[in-house]
Amino acid sequence: MALNDLWAQSASASPPGxxxxxxxxxxxxxxxxxxxxxVYVMAGDVAGxxxxxxxxxxxxxxxxxxxxxxxxxxxxxxxxxxx
Numbered sequence: 001m002a003l004n005d006l007w008a009q010s011a012s013a014s015p016p017g018x019x020x021x022x023x024x025x026x027x028x029x030x031x032x033x034x035x036x037x038x039v040y041v042m043a044g045d046v047a048g049x050x051x052x053x054x055x056x057x058x059x060x061x062x063x064x065x066x067x068x069x070x071x072x073x074x075x076x077x078x079x080x081x082x083x
Contacts, residue, residue: 022049022053022055023052024043024045024048024049025041025042025043025049025052026041026042026044027041027042028041028042037057039057041053046074046076050074054068057072
């Protein structure tokens with residue numbers, strides 16, 4: 001089963017917010033579209049926060065972090081839209 005199909009199944013079950021279950025994540029938003037999953041978080045430690053998100057998503061899908069890792073990337077301190 002493709003990762004997108006797995007995300008769609010878990011999104012329909014309304015997974016809990018990451019910040020409710022991952023230490024160091026203060027706020028979070030999960031956006032699931034037809035071809036990707038976006039996670040926006042406020043974390044005190046970028047590297048630790050990213051690792052925690054990888055673990056959370058892997059657990060949510062029943063995958064290992066190694067299986068998921070190549071499908072993830074991090075954008076940090078990106079300019080925000082002013083509109």
